[in-house]
Amino acid sequence: MTLNNHNITFECETGNYHTFCPISCVAWLYQKIEDSFFLVVGTKTCGYFLQNAMGVMIFAEPRYAMAELEEGDISAQLNDYIELKNLCQRIKKDRNPSVIFWIGTCTTEIIKMDLEGIAPKLEAELGIPIIVARANGLDYAFTQGEDTVLAAMCQRCPKKSGTKNTNSTQKSLVIFGSVPATVNTQLALELRQYNIQVSGWLPSARYTELPVIEEGCYVIGLNPFLSRTATTLMRKRKTKLIGAPFPIGPDGTRAWLEKICSVFHVEPLGLKEKEAQIWQNLHKYITLVQGKSVFFMGDNLLEISLARFLIRCGMIVHEIGIPYMDKRYQGAELNLLEQTCQEMQVRIPKIIEKPDNYNQLDRIRDLQPDLVITGMAHANPLEARGINTKWSVEFTFASIHGFANARDILELVTRPLRRNLNVEVIPSTFSQTY
Amino acid sequence: MKLAYWMYAGPAHIGTLRIASSFKNVHAIMHAPLGDDYFNVMRSMLERDRNFTPVTASIVDRHVLARGSREKVINNISRKDKEENPDLIILTPTCTSSILQEDLNNFVKRASLESTADVLLADVNHYRINELQASDRTLEQIISFYLEKAAKDNSIQLEKSTKPSVNILGMVSLGFHNQHDLIELKRFCHDLDIEINQIVPEDSYVNNLKLLPRAWFNLIPYRETGLMAAKYLEKKFDMPYVDVVPIGLSNIKSCIKKIEDVLKTYKLNRNYTSYLEAQTKYISQAAWFSRSIDCQNLIGKTAIVFGDTTHASAITKILHENMGIHVLWSGTYCTHDAQWFQEEVKGYSDQVIITDDHQLVADLIAKTEPNAIFGTQMERHIGKRLNIPCGVISSPVHIQNFPLSYKPFVGYEGTNQIADLIYNSFTLGMEDHLLDLFGGHDTTQIITNTLSATNELTWSTEAKQELTKIPGFIRGKVKRNTERFARDNNYDHIDLQIMYEAKEKISG
Numbered sequence: 001m002t003l004n005n006h007n008i009t010f011e012c013e014t015g016n017y018h019t020f021c022p023i024s025c026v027a028w029l030y031q032k033i034e035d036s037f038f039l040v041v042g043t044k045t046c047g048y049f050l051q052n053a054m055g056v057m058i059f060a061e062p063r064y065a066m067a068e069l070e071e072g073d074i075s076a077q078l079n080d081y082i083e084l085k086n087l088c089q090r091i092k093k094d095r096n097p098s099v100i101f102w103i104g105t106c107t108t109e110i111i112k113m114d115l116e117g118i119a120p121k122l123e124a125e126l127g128i129p130i131i132v133a134r135a136n137g138l139d140y141a142f143t144q145g146e147d148t149v150l151a152a153m154c155q156r157c158p159k160k161s162g163t164k165n166t167n168s169t170q171k172s173l174v175i176f177g178s179v180p181a182t183v184n185t186q187l188a189l190e191l192r193q194y195n196i197q198v199s200g201w202l203p204s205a206r207y208t209e210l211p212v213i214e215e216g217c218y219v220i221g222l223n224p225f226l227s228r229t230a231t232t233l234m235r236k237r238k239t240k241l242i243g244a245p246f247p248i249g250p251d252g253t254r255a256w257l258e259k260i261c262s263v264f265h266v267e268p269l270g271l272k273e274k275e276a277q278i279w280q281n282l283h284k285y286i287t288l289v290q291g292k293s294v295f296f297m298g299d300n301l302l303e304i305s306l307a308r309f310l311i312r313c314g315m316i317v318h319e320i321g322i323p324y325m326d327k328r329y330q331g332a333e334l335n336l337l338e339q340t341c342q343e344m345q346v347r348i349p350k351i352i353e354k355p356d357n358y359n360q361l362d363r364i365r366d367l368q369p370d371l372v373i374t375g376m377a378h379a380n381p382l383e384a385r386g387i388n389t390k391w392s393v394e395f396t397f398a399s400i401h402g403f404a405n406a407r408d409i410l411e412l413v414t415r416p417l418r419r420n421l422n423v424e425v426i427p428s429t430f431s432q433t434y
Numbered sequence: 435m436k437l438a439y440w441m442y443a444g445p446a447h448i449g450t451l452r453i454a455s456s457f458k459n460v461h462a463i464m465h466a467p468l469g470d471d472y473f474n475v476m477r478s479m480l481e482r483d484r485n486f487t488p489v490t491a492s493i494v495d496r497h498v499l500a501r502g503s504r505e506k507v508i509n510n511i512s513r514k515d516k517e518e519n520p521d522l523i524i525l526t527p528t529c530t531s532s533i534l535q536e537d538l539n540n541f542v543k544r545a546s547l548e549s550t551a552d553v554l555l556a557d558v559n560h561y562r563i564n565e566l567q568a569s570d571r572t573l574e575q576i577i578s579f580y581l582e583k584a585a586k587d588n589s590i591q592l593e594k595s596t597k598p599s600v601n602i603l604g605m606v607s608l609g610f611h612n613q614h615d616l617i618e619l620k621r622f623c624h625d626l627d628i629e630i631n632q633i634v635p636e637d638s639y640v641n642n643l644k645l646l647p648r649a650w651f652n653l654i655p656y657r658e659t660g661l662m663a664a665k666y667l668e669k670k671f672d673m674p675y676v677d678v679v680p681i682g683l684s685n686i687k688s689c690i691k692k693i694e695d696v697l698k699t700y701k702l703n704r705n706y707t708s709y710l711e712a713q714t715k716y717i718s719q720a721a722w723f724s725r726s727i728d729c730q731n732l733i734g735k736t737a738i739v740f741g742d743t744t745h746a747s748a749i750t751k752i753l754h755e756n757m758g759i760h761v762l763w764s765g766t767y768c769t770h771d772a773q774w775f776q777e778e779v780k781g782y783s784d785q786v787i788i789t790d791d792h793q794l795v796a797d798l799i800a801k802t803e804p805n806a807i808f809g810t811q812m813e814r815h816i817g818k819r820l821n822i823p824c825g826v827i828s829s830p831v832h833i834q835n836f837p838l839s840y841k842p843f844v845g846y847e848g849t850n851q852i853a854d855l856i857y858n859s860f861t862l863g864m865e866d867h868l869l870d871l872f873g874g875h876d877t878t879q880i881i882t883n884t885l886s887a888t889n890e891l892t893w894s895t896e897a898k899q900e901l902t903k904i905p906g907f908i909r910g911k912v913k914r915n916t917e918r919f920a921r922d923n924n925y926d927h928i929d930l931q932i933m934y935e936a937k938e939k940i941s942g
Contacts, residue, residue, distance in 0.1 A: 015493055016510075021469025041435075043529035043560070044445040049472045051440055055832075068436040071561040074533055083435035090437060106467045106530040110499065137467030137530075138495050358490070358517065377474035377487065384484035 007338060008348050010325065015354035018377045019299035019323060020053060020393065021046070022135040022145030023103050027054050028397070029149055030063045032178045035206045037097035038064035039087065041115065042105030063095060069107055076111075081118050085125070092128055099207040101149060104134035129207070131156065141323035143225040143300045143396060146178055150202060150229040154237055157202065157213040171264060172199035174211050174239070176229050177222030179401055181205060186402045187222075187247065190257055194266045202229075213237045218263060220244060220256075222401060225301035227329035243329075245336040247401045248302070249309030249409065250278040255336055278403050282313075285410035288417055290314035292370040295363075298322045298355050299375050300396050304330055306373070308337040309409065311344055318367050321355035371416060388416040440792050440812060442767035442830060448473060449568030450526045450556040451489055453576065453659075456607045456635040461488045461520040461551075463510055465503070465538060466528040468493055480836050481607060490514060494531050502534075507541045508548075515549035522576070522640045523549065526556040552640070554579060566658040566742070567770060569606060573635060574662040577643055581670070584644035591648045592671070598697055598704075599629035601649040601667075604660025605636035610745065610829045611843050612636070618845035619655060622680065625713075626693065626706060634663075647671045651696045655679055655844060657744045657771065674699065680844045681748035682852065683714060683721060684755055713846050720849035723857075724756045732757050735860055738802060739764040739783070740795055740809040741828025743771050745843070747778040749808050749827050752852060754782040759856075762802045763787050765795065792816075803911050806859040811835070821910050825859040827852075891917050894929040901933075912937075 023046055026038040040046055047066040054062070067087050072078040088100055104115050119130040133152045135145035175187070175198055188198045200211020213219075219233045220242040233239045244259035245252045254275040261268040279286075294310055296303045298321025307317045327334065341348045352360075357378065364372055364387065372382055372389045379389040394412055399405045447464060451473045454462035464470060474487040492503070492510040511523055525542055538555050546553040557575055558568040584590035600623060605616050616636065623630050631649035632638060652667055652675040654660040664675035674696045678689040690706045697704050714721045723729055737759050739750045743766045750764040764779045765787030766772070772788040779786055787798065796816045799807060807817045807824040811832050817824035826835055827843075842848045893901070904912050919936035920928050 015468070015495070016490065018471055018474060019469055021467075021472070044441065044564075045447070045470060045529040045560075047438055047441055048444040048448065049469070052472060052476060062439075066436075066438040068438045070436060073435055074561065078435070087435060087437050106494070107533065110530060110533050137469040138499060141468055361486075375475065377471065377478050380478045380482055381484060381486045 008334060008351060010327075010351050010353060012353045013356040013359060015356070017298065017321070017323070017355045017357045017360075018375045020142040020375075021049050021137045022140040022142055022148065023050065023105060024053055024142060025135060025145030025149060026050070026064045026101075026103060029101075029146060029178060029203070032180075032205070033099070033203050033207055035098035035208065036063060036101060037091050037095055037099070038101045038103060039067050039091065040064065040103040040105060041067045041069070041084075041108050041113070042103075043069050043107050046105050046107075063097065065091070074107070074111055080113050081121070084118060085122055088122060088126055088128070088130070092126060097128070099129045099131060101152075102130060102132045103145075103149075104132060104136060106136045106138050109134065109136050109138055129156065141299065141301070143223070143302070144228075144324065146223075147226050147228045150176060150178070150226060151232040153203060153210065154213070154229060154232045157200075157210045157237070159214065160212065172212075172214065172217040173197070173260070173264075174200045174202060174213055174217060174219045174233075175222060176202040176219060176233065177226055178203055179222055180399050183399050183401045183405065186404050190253075190402065191260065193270075194257075194261050194264070194268060196260060196264050196266065213239060216240065218242055220260060221329070222247060223302070224305050224330055224333060225324075227326040230329050243332045245308070245333040246305045248305040249312065250275045250282075250403055250406045251312045251340070252305055252309060252333075252336070253401070253403050253406075255332070259332070274403065278406055282406060282410060285407070285414050286313050288414045289410070291316070292417070293318055293367070294371045294373060294413075295360075295367065295369040296320045296322075297357065297360050297372065297374040297378065297392070298352065299392050302395050302400075303373075304333050304337060304351070306395065306409070307349060308333065308340050309406075310413065311337070311340050311346060311349075313410070314344070316346060317349040318369055319352055319360070319363065320349050321352045321360060323354065325351060325353045371413070373413075388420065390416055442790050442792070442810065442812070443564035443566050444830075445529055445565060446558040446560045446563050446568035447526045447528045447556070449565040449570075449659075450524065450558055450572045452565075452606050452608050453569050453572040453635055454522075454524045454526075455488055456605070456637070457522070457576075458637055458639050459488075459520050460522045460524065460640060461490070461514050461518055462524045462526055463507075463514060464489065464491045464526050464528055465507060465531040465536075466491045466494060467530055468495065470528050470530070477607060480831075480833050482836070488518065488520070492525075494534070499534075503536055503541070507536075507538070508545045511541070511545035511553060512548050515545075515551045520551045522552045522554065524554050524556055524572075524576075526558070527560065529560045532560045552579070552583075563770075566768065569659045570662045573604065573659060574666050576640065577634070577646065577663045578666055578670075580640055580643035581646065589644050591645045593648065594650060594700075595629060595631060595648050597629050598627070598700070598702060599631040599649045601632045601634060601646055601652045602630065603634050603652050603654055603663050604656050604658075605633055606659055607636065608829075609656070609659075610742075610831060610835065611837075611841055614840055614842040615655060615844045615848070617840070618842035618847055619653075619680075621847075622845045623653075625709065626690070626704075628693070647673065649673065650700055651675060651693075655744075656742075657774070658742055658768065679744050679748055681745070681848055682752040682756065683718065683849055684751060685748055686710075686845065686849075718846040718849045720756060720853040723853050724758070729757060729857075732759055732857070732860060734758075734760060735805040736760045736762050736802075737806045737808060738762050738799060738804045739827070740766070740787070740807075740813055742766060743768045743775045743778075745828035747775055748843075749852070750779045750782045752849075753808070753856065757853075757856060760784075762804055763798065765789065803914075806856075808856070808859070823859045825855045827855070890926065891920055892927050894927065896930045897928050897933050900930060 023040050030038050102115050115132045119132050123130045131152045133149040135148045204210055215238040217239050219239045224246050230241050234241050242263050245255040247253040247256040258268050293316040295318045303320045303322045307320045372387055373392050374389055379391055382389045398408050400409050451462050454460050471491045477483050477487045492507045542553045542555045556572055605612055652664045654664050654677040667673045676692045680686045680689040739746050746766045750761050753759040753761050761783035763785035764783035766775045767790040776786050792812050799816050807813050808827045810828050810830050814824040841851050916933055916936040
């Protein structure tokens with residue numbers, strides 16, 4: 001993987017920005033992994049965040065719960081092992097999951113609770129796999145929570161698929177990243193056209209169906225925030241990582257498929273035509289966004305891929321805020337961003353790592369962008385100042401991967417713009433103050 | 435360690451932030467890891483606030499863990515001081531950062547030397563108190579800080595106002611219908627010819643707190659927040675307080691009575707009797723409504739109540755006194771104020787429940803099967819699963835409980851709103867009768883309403899069909915009663931005969 005993105009400027013600010021706590025990943029992962037149970041070992045603060053951020057989902061008997069730490073736990077008057085054992089026994093009895101995930105939080109880090117040490121002992125005692133992921137706000141932001149969970153799951157993937165069908169000439173491909181089942185199917189179908197079989201997905205729909213990961217097999221990521229998982233797959237499972245842009249937007253999807261094809265020595269016939277067709281279908285949305293400017297405040301690590309796609313759609317990106325930038329894992333994506341900017345003849349936007357929201361609001365006031373992609377904390381106040389916003393978290397919860405879902409991304413992006421066309425808001429009422 | 439899915443009251447720092455962000459020109463800085471600033475989302479979403487929430491975080495990350503915050507907190511305080519120019523900056527620890535045991539007090543002292551703003555450290559223990567207790571304590575802390583400060587520089591206003599006046603303490607952002615209640619309270623005071631001296635903390639300035647002692651007395655509309663401050667003011671400045679929440683006709687009456695008594699201590703005799711009568715007769719429709727024949731249909735209906743102490747106790751009284759509804763049990767999650775609650779609802783409900791475990795509440799509702807529930811959003815969802823209607827009367831709440839239209843709970847307009855809420859929660863009179871007579875209009879499918887999944891009983895086809903003829907809203911109850919009867923008598927198959935046998939033997 002060579003990096004020639006020397007033209008891109010990277011800056012790093014103070015890290016005073018708003019994002020979701022990484023434990024939020026349990027919300028989509030418990031739904032993805034159907035036989036799992038997620039136990040978040042933390043405080044009332046974690047619980048309060050989850051119950052409010054998840055909204056009504058909390059009432060649907062979710063397969064997650066808090067192991068709420070009490071004063072006795074903090075001061076080590078209570079024995080962690082016994083406490084966790086009691087809770088897990090109850091979970092096993094009530095829900096009988098195939099796997100229990102322990103999500104470590106800031107508090108377990110600070111009091112140095114040895115979750116990794118306790119888990120194997122309890123696993124043996126209770127007869128149920130226990131996987132530990134440290135998805136805490138000290139180290140990670142929002143979607144990186146999924147990264148810590150998947151990285152921990154890598155170690156549980158079986159090494160050999162029994163005896164049958166070990167066709168050693170056929171290279172196997174495992175795709176990592178949690179996406180809705182329909183997206184899995186769509187991407188598998190795209191690859192099948194080029195005779196490439198996906199031998200497994202991480203995560204799978206059930207814990208009991210985790211993919212076989214053999215030494216030397218190929219792996220590729222679906223999401224830009226999975227750098228730990230990628231590293232673990234390479235170092236611990238000795239797999240070969242295919243570095244590619246992410247299949248977000250038709251351009252990203254083509255680049256992703258092309259890269260896989262090149263590794264498997266397949267000619268991606270008809271792929272360019274397919275991409276062109278998809279762009280054609282997006283025409284209605286493209287006319288809406290063309291020439292409009294967008295500002296990413298940064299909170300979920302999808303920013304580079306989304307910005308690259310929107311530049312291809314004809315938008316001007318002022319700034320790409322991002323919590324954390326792995327230049328190696330996202331190398332191919334950065335290259336595509338640069339290439340896209342050259343082809344569309346626009347300046348390459350600045351990438352601001354660990355942004356400072358206060359400074360960003362200053363810049364937004366100066367730039368007056370047509371659209372700000374931001375968290376819920378800033379959305380309403382910005383709208384009240386006449387700035388269009390799109391809530392960034394929706395990009396995490398919507399299907400945005402593959403050819404078929406490019407429309408969904410633009411649905412989200414254009415929503416505030418379409419609102420402006422449809423709703424008669426008197427602009428002067430809200431725009432004077434900013 | 436405790437297995438928890440849901441909680442009624444949030445962590446302590448939320449209480450502190452609610453107080454801080456209610457004041458004008460006060461900024462809160464949380465000593466917290468990334469992602470703990472979820473409060474800003476709640477305020478911006480639930481209250482649809484047009485301004486940026488004046489809360490930022492001084493982020494605790496790996497470096498802080500390894501080397502301590504060092505200058506970071508102080509720098510963040512000075513930075514906010516310059517950027518926003520607030521009157522007061524409150525530093526608040528979170529569950530996580532409080533374990534670090536950094537000397538935040540020292541940071542606050544050093545930061546206040548450089549900043550033009552006052553700087554305070556929120557004095558709340560995150561492992562002992564909840565959101566509501568923390569808001570109570572923080573309000574007291576801020577008030578006492580500014581009164582002591584004013585006493586020192588002699589700017590405190592100890593002379594009473596010429597006309598009788600009141601401070602309204604405890605109006606807080608993200609409070610249940612607080613904004614509407616405040617408008618109603620203003621009208622209430624105006625009607626009683628009592629001036630409002632200060633409303634704290636909602637939309638007030640900390641620098642005006644020195645004016646608090648001017649008022650003749652303090653009014654505490656909600657028990658959860660403001661009581662500590664009122665007690666402090668009573669002790670220090672000999673200010674009496676009225677802590678009867680004016681929700682419901684009888685509470686309004688005793689609130690006014692208490693105000694009369696307070697005014698008497700200032701040698702002012704006011705008689706509000708005629709006002710009370712006129713309001714009850716003509717402004718509030720609630721008294722007439724409970725007399726109207728429509729309300730007769732509610733006699734004997736059952737309900738349960740659950741919420742914070744203020745709202746749960748007031749609604750329990752209204753149900754029992756004004757509408758003749760049988761309150762099976764009334765409960766609160768404010769376990770720290772259990773005794774007051776028990777005394778308050780004594781005689782108004784069969785049983786008092788004090789718990790913050792929502793599963794226990796769910797089981798109790800399933801067991802007692804009331805005709806209607808009055809509770810929080812959690813009880814609303816329990817009601818949905820059991821097919822029992824629910825009126826939301828207390829926090830915690832969703833965005834739909836921050837209505838755009840005027841919906842106070844306090845005062846005379848409040849009584850109208852509550853009467854509507856209660857009445858609409860029950861099935862209406864005529865509909866009720868007709869459904870009973872003709873077997874309901876929803877005869878398509880049996881809805882299972884059991885919360886527990888243990889169900890090894892089988893139903894014969896005829897019995898199932900019979901069940902569909904029973905009106906939807908009591909079908910679940912009949913089904914459960916029949917199954918209970920079958921189980922008690924060791925039947926494992928339910929046919930028509932057993933169904934009728936059950937109906938005969940189970941009364942009610």
